Structure formats: C-alpha cells, structure tokens
Amino acid sequence: MIAPMMNAWERIRLILEKSLKPGLFQLWIKPLKGDFDSESSALKLEAPNEFIASWVREKLKDLILESCRDVLGTTPELTVTCAKAAPRGLPIGAGKSIAREDQLALPVKAALKTTTGFRFNFEDFVVGPCNELAYVASKSFCRQNVSSDQLFLCSSTGLGKTHLAQSMGSHLAGLSNKKSIRLAYLTAEEFASQLVMAIKSKRMEEFKARFRQEIDVLMLEDIHFFQGKEKIQNEFLSTINSLQCQGKKVVLTSTFLPKELNDVDSNLVSRLCRGFLAVIDKPDMGTRRKIIQNKADSLKADLPEDVADFLAGRIQKDIRQLESCLHNLVFKARMLKESISLELAMEVIKNYDIQDHKLDxxxxxxxxxxxxxxxxxxxxxxxxxxxxxxxxxxxxxxxxxxxxxxxxxxxxxxxxxxxxxxxxxxxxxxxxxxxxxxxxxxxxxxxxxxx
Structure with a gap:
C-alpha cells in the first residue's frame, strides 16, 4: 500500500538528495512542498516562487518522475506550481521571518534565514584580543548611524567570521520588528549558481531586481569562490555598486584578504578594499580558555581547570575543532557515567589534536x-x-x-x-x-x- 502522501514526498526527496549534488538539492528541491494524492496518482509540488518552479519543470521533471517510480511503483501526474505571492511592501521581518521567500523570490537555503534560522548571535561570541576589532566592527555595522556601507571579515577556517556574520543577521532580524529591513544571506557559490540559472532561463531582470532592488542588506560568505569567474565577478561588482548607490549595506567574508585573491578584476579588488576590513587572528590561550568554559556552561558540564587548560593548549588554531572536541568529551563522559577527567580528555583529543608544531x-x-x-x-x-x-x-x-x-x-x-x-x-x-x-x-x- 502506498504510504501517506507526505511520507511519499519525503521518500522521493531522500532519493533526490542522493541523486543530486548537494548544492542543486538545496537550491531547487529543498524549498519545494509536496502533496501526493494516491486516488488520482498525482504529485503536486509547490515552489516558493516562479523562478524555482520554472527551473524544476524544465530541468528536473524527468529525475523527479524517475524517483517517483522508485517509491510509488508508478509514474504519477506531476505539476509544479508557484506559491501565491504576498502583497508588495510588507516589511521584511514581520512575524517570524526576516524575509519573505515570495518577496525576494529566493530559495530558503540559498539566501534567506528565518529569525530562528541563524545559529549564532553576539551574546554567544567570546571576545579576545584576536577578534575584538572584528566584533566591535560587526556590532557597529548594525547601527543606522555607522558611516561605512561595507564590512569585510577575513580569517582562517573556524575562527569566527561566520559566527559574526550570522550574529549580524540575527541582530537585524530583531530590529526588523520595528523597521522594514530586507536581508539576503548566502554563500558566494550560491550567488553564482543562481546567476547561472538566471542566465540560462533568461530571467536576468528578475535576478537583478532581486539582489539590487528588493533587499537592504546583502551578506555574502566565502567570496574567494569568485576567483577566475569573470562574468560572475562583473555581475557581483555591479550588484554591490548598485546597493552602495542606494545607501544599502554589504557584508563579505573570505579566507583571503582582497590583495591575496587571484584572477579577480582589479576594479573588484579595489571595491572590496573599501569600507571596513577586519581580520580575525588565531586566538590566544586566554581566549581559547574562555571559549571552552563558555561551551561547557552551555552544555551544563562541570569542566575541571586542568582539562580546560589541556584542551586550550593543544587545539590552538580552529575554534570549531576546539568546541567539537569538548562536546564529544562531555558526551563520552555522560555515556560512560563518568566525571570529566584529564585521562578521558587525552583519549578524546586523539581525533582532534592539531597542536601548534613548528612545522617547516x-x-x-x-x-x-x-x-x-x-x-x-x-x-x-x-x-x-x-x-x-x-x-x-x-x-x-x-x-x-x-x-x-x-x-x-x-x-x-x-x-x-x-x-x-x-x-x-x-x-x-x-x-x-x-x-x-x-x-x-x-x-x-x-x-x-x-x-
């Protein structure tokens, strides 16, 4: 017997997730809502906007039907419709979301975060000498009276640039209850994917309106992805120039400084150097120890001082690894019904140890x-x-x-x-x-x- 209609779509989605590249699945399949009618053998999919609906119809219909046959044993009638658009002019941020999908016509995963969708906030960020400037700049950037319209955050992987970017988004989400703030948050790779799809589907005017007219703040992560991609660089430069002319704001993050980027147009490099540039350095021992204690408090774990010092001393350059190691240590101690000890920490850290050796x-x-x-x-x-x-x-x-x-x-x-x-x-x-x-x-x- 065929499973209930929502279960059918969920199973179909699982097959599609395995069949498609992660980026394609997140952009085009994840935003869809599915409704399978077993009596008429019809699968109705609803996209948040016509841009996604059109792409799914043109490019993914055959793959979806093939997945349907695997789950249902038959080929249903497939329709892909667009969600009814909300009236224009609604303040983005009203109610639960900072931005309505049908207003910006963007996939949820790719660009828009709900108020609860941002994982991080300023209150969770541990400030130290290594990141104080970036922290202050990020908080200041959220104020209306700040003079700069662009903030560039640079750090190695795992040092907090995404934490600060999402903290800004979370803060602006709170302000959106009082003001009409329209926010788009996505990676450079997702921006590029949407641009390519817009060109192929001849919807460039929609794309330009979406990113230049219908948002107040553009937050773009990992912009080094644009290296060597001339056409995408040109569109990105035009986008941020347009936003600047309207007094709108841009937040950018990268592992590399603008001057370190390769195969990037000199005009774009110059534009990236405008505004405020904040570098997050490797955290010192004191900051790492504060991060560990903050994480332990959030996990309601009793962390001995010698264990905190041990972890902070051994994992020095990646905060994600440091927090992950502590999380696994707490989990293992609870599973074994033991207290957290230095001996237990030594066992767990074997999978995380990235001690700062003097390598050549x-x-x-x-x-x-x-x-x-x-x-x-x-x-x-x-x-x-x-x-x-x-x-x-x-x-x-x-x-x-x-x-x-x-x-x-x-x-x-x-x-x-x-x-x-x-x-x-x-x-x-x-x-x-x-x-x-x-x-x-x-x-x-x-x-x-x-x-």
Whole structure:
C-alpha cells in the first residue's frame, strides 16, 4: 500500500538528495512542498516562487518522475506550481521571518534565514584580543548611524567570521520588528549558481531586481569562490555598486584578504578594499580558555581547570575543532557515567589534536608524500593525476595554516604559482566544509600531518 502522501514526498526527496549534488538539492528541491494524492496518482509540488518552479519543470521533471517510480511503483501526474505571492511592501521581518521567500523570490537555503534560522548571535561570541576589532566592527555595522556601507571579515577556517556574520543577521532580524529591513544571506557559490540559472532561463531582470532592488542588506560568505569567474565577478561588482548607490549595506567574508585573491578584476579588488576590513587572528590561550568554559556552561558540564587548560593548549588554531572536541568529551563522559577527567580528555583529543608544531616545508612535504604514497618529484611535477593533485593541495593547505610562509614561498617549494596555491587551498576548504567523504578523509590526513 502506498504510504501517506507526505511520507511519499519525503521518500522521493531522500532519493533526490542522493541523486543530486548537494548544492542543486538545496537550491531547487529543498524549498519545494509536496502533496501526493494516491486516488488520482498525482504529485503536486509547490515552489516558493516562479523562478524555482520554472527551473524544476524544465530541468528536473524527468529525475523527479524517475524517483517517483522508485517509491510509488508508478509514474504519477506531476505539476509544479508557484506559491501565491504576498502583497508588495510588507516589511521584511514581520512575524517570524526576516524575509519573505515570495518577496525576494529566493530559495530558503540559498539566501534567506528565518529569525530562528541563524545559529549564532553576539551574546554567544567570546571576545579576545584576536577578534575584538572584528566584533566591535560587526556590532557597529548594525547601527543606522555607522558611516561605512561595507564590512569585510577575513580569517582562517573556524575562527569566527561566520559566527559574526550570522550574529549580524540575527541582530537585524530583531530590529526588523520595528523597521522594514530586507536581508539576503548566502554563500558566494550560491550567488553564482543562481546567476547561472538566471542566465540560462533568461530571467536576468528578475535576478537583478532581486539582489539590487528588493533587499537592504546583502551578506555574502566565502567570496574567494569568485576567483577566475569573470562574468560572475562583473555581475557581483555591479550588484554591490548598485546597493552602495542606494545607501544599502554589504557584508563579505573570505579566507583571503582582497590583495591575496587571484584572477579577480582589479576594479573588484579595489571595491572590496573599501569600507571596513577586519581580520580575525588565531586566538590566544586566554581566549581559547574562555571559549571552552563558555561551551561547557552551555552544555551544563562541570569542566575541571586542568582539562580546560589541556584542551586550550593543544587545539590552538580552529575554534570549531576546539568546541567539537569538548562536546564529544562531555558526551563520552555522560555515556560512560563518568566525571570529566584529564585521562578521558587525552583519549578524546586523539581525533582532534592539531597542536601548534613548528612545522617547516620539508617536514610537511615528507609527511604528505608518505601519507599519499607518492614521491616528492611526483607532486612537484606537472602531472594532474588526482593523487598528486590531492597531495599538493594538502601540502598547500597545511603550509598556509601552520607556517608563516607566504603564498609565493609555498608555491615555490612545489614549482607552482601563488594562484595555484590559492586554488588548492580553496578546494580543500570546500571539501572539508561540505563534510563529504573526501573532505573527512582530507581532514584526517591533515590531522596526521600536523600532529
């Protein structure tokens, strides 16, 4: 017997999630609402806007029907409609959401966050010498009287730039009950995907109106994704210039400073250097200890001082790893019905230990070659064999993060230009952030290199 109608769509969605790339699933399938009528064997899908509905009809209909056959054993009649648009002029932020999907015509995951959709806020952010300037700048940016219309946050992975970006979004969501604040929050990759889809579906005017006219604040993460993408850079530059002319605000984040970006138009680099630029550095021991204690308090865990000092001393450059390690320590102690101890912490940290060793390039290359079972000559060669490329990229990533070498110096050790180094680092970061099987394998490899 066919499962209840919502269960049918949920099962179909699971198959589609496995069939599609994560970005495509998040952009085009996740926003859909499904209703399966078993009597008429009809599947009705509702998209938040016509832009998504049209794309699904044109590009994904066959794949959806194939997934339907797998779940239902038959091919239903499929219709994809658009949700009824709300009256124009409603204040974004009224009620529960900071931005209505049908007003901005954007996928939920890609651009719009509800008031509860932002995971972080300023109250949860631990301030120290390493991030105080970025914290103050972010809080000030939310005020109406601030003179700058652009904020650029830069840091290595896991040091808090996303926390601050989402804190700004959360703060603005609170203000939206009093003022009409329209906010779009998305990654550079999601911006690029929507632009490409708009070009292919000949809906560029909708895209331009959406990002230039229908929002007050644009928040874009990981803008180094635009490297080497000339057409996307041009549209992005036109977008932020248009927003600036209207007195609207732009928040940008990246792992790299504007001057470090490669294959980026000089006009865009100049534009990125405007406004306020805040760099978040590696946290000192005191800040790391405060972060651990703050996390322990949120978990209602009794954390001994010697354990806090141990964790803060061993995991020095990635706050996400530090918090994850503590979370797993607390979980393991509760599962075993034991008190948190230094001995238990030593067991747990084996999977997280990224102690700040004084690594040099020779050590890094020797470790990487051993772990990938390749020779130094192989990864220094011009070969594009996958195993060699992965080994090179891991070497780039570790050297950038755990040494003081410049991009040019890192590239020189492997006969590569600094632009290739940036691309390799970006690819490793992307895989790790997606938590893909390859990303998890790369993270384990990196941990072995630096331990």
């Amino acid at each position: 390039m020779e050590q890094i290359l020797k470790q990487v070659c051993g772990l990938f079972d390749v020779s130094l000559d192989a990864i220094c060669s011009k070969s594009r064999k996958k195993q060699y490329v992965l080994a090179r990229n891991v070497a780039f990533y570790v050297a950038r993060r755990y040494t003081d070498f410049s991009l040019k110096e890192i590239g020189g050790h492997l006969n590569r230009r600094h632009s290739t180094v940036i691309k390799g680092i970006t690819n490793v970061e992307k895989e790790i952030s997606r938590n893909s099987p390859q990303g998890r394998q790369l993270q384990q490899t990196i941990n072995q290199v630096v331990v």
